[in-house]
Amino acid sequence: MKIPDGVKEIMMANPNIGRYQLSKEAGISESDARFYAKLFKEQNGKTVIKRGIAIGDIHFPDHDEASIRIFFDFLKDFEPDYLLLTGDQMDMGCISGFNKAKPKLTEGKRLKREYRGFQRGILDPIMDISPDSKKYFFIGNHEYRTNRLIEQSPQYEGFIEVENNLDLESYTVVPFNECINLGEMYFIHGDYYNKYHSEKNVRVYGKHIFNWHCHTNQIFTMHSPINRLPRQGVSIGCMCNKNPDYKRNKPNNWVHQFMYFYMYGNGQFSYYTPIIVNNRVVINDKLYEA
């Protein structure tokens, strides 16, 4: 199968062009643009750059709606090959051990309703916008609350876990505290919560590692020989309400943030971590606002 010369030229100049832009520039339909983009990737093998996007700490239903809308808008433009939900997608406050003896804090909250809301509000739109990306669903400490509940009350086993309540057929589920890699990038929800958690992660794992969990942005770069890829621990912010009930207006260092990356054929990468401030962010000269 041959890609028309004019279309190929456009993609050679910009291998990461999205299908909307390609259809506009080449004067072809969006479905043809998608087809040729896929073919171009296959024919160019290892030299082609893969795109990925990762968000975590959504804490649905205590999420930040504006940040999520911005994320969806960017996702439409970006068309990633990889999409990672890096843990604490759901808050699961109604089964939290911290709320056990405080019924007022869980008043009206139901796990079933939260699962339904998350499926409709987050997973379904992701599937609509990015049906073909390779997807990962990390179990964060908040999703792990279902396991803790089952440890206390084993009769719930099989009923309350995420796998039994969400449509995760297109996702690889990453167990709690497990790390995955894409090329030379490593990803973990995160467990360390100390002041220098990024340093701790890069030293413990010995890899270039991205973590969530702390809801803030922090980077620690290790020494490395000249011209080698620097090894960093990178902590990425959250997509949740920055003032949940239990914080009681206490100042914190949380930021609304996600990350996206380009991975080269040899596993090396470039990554970007836009921070959303007051419901807006500019990425690649485009204003995303909610």
Ligand SMILES: [Fe+2]
């Ligand atoms: Fe979290």
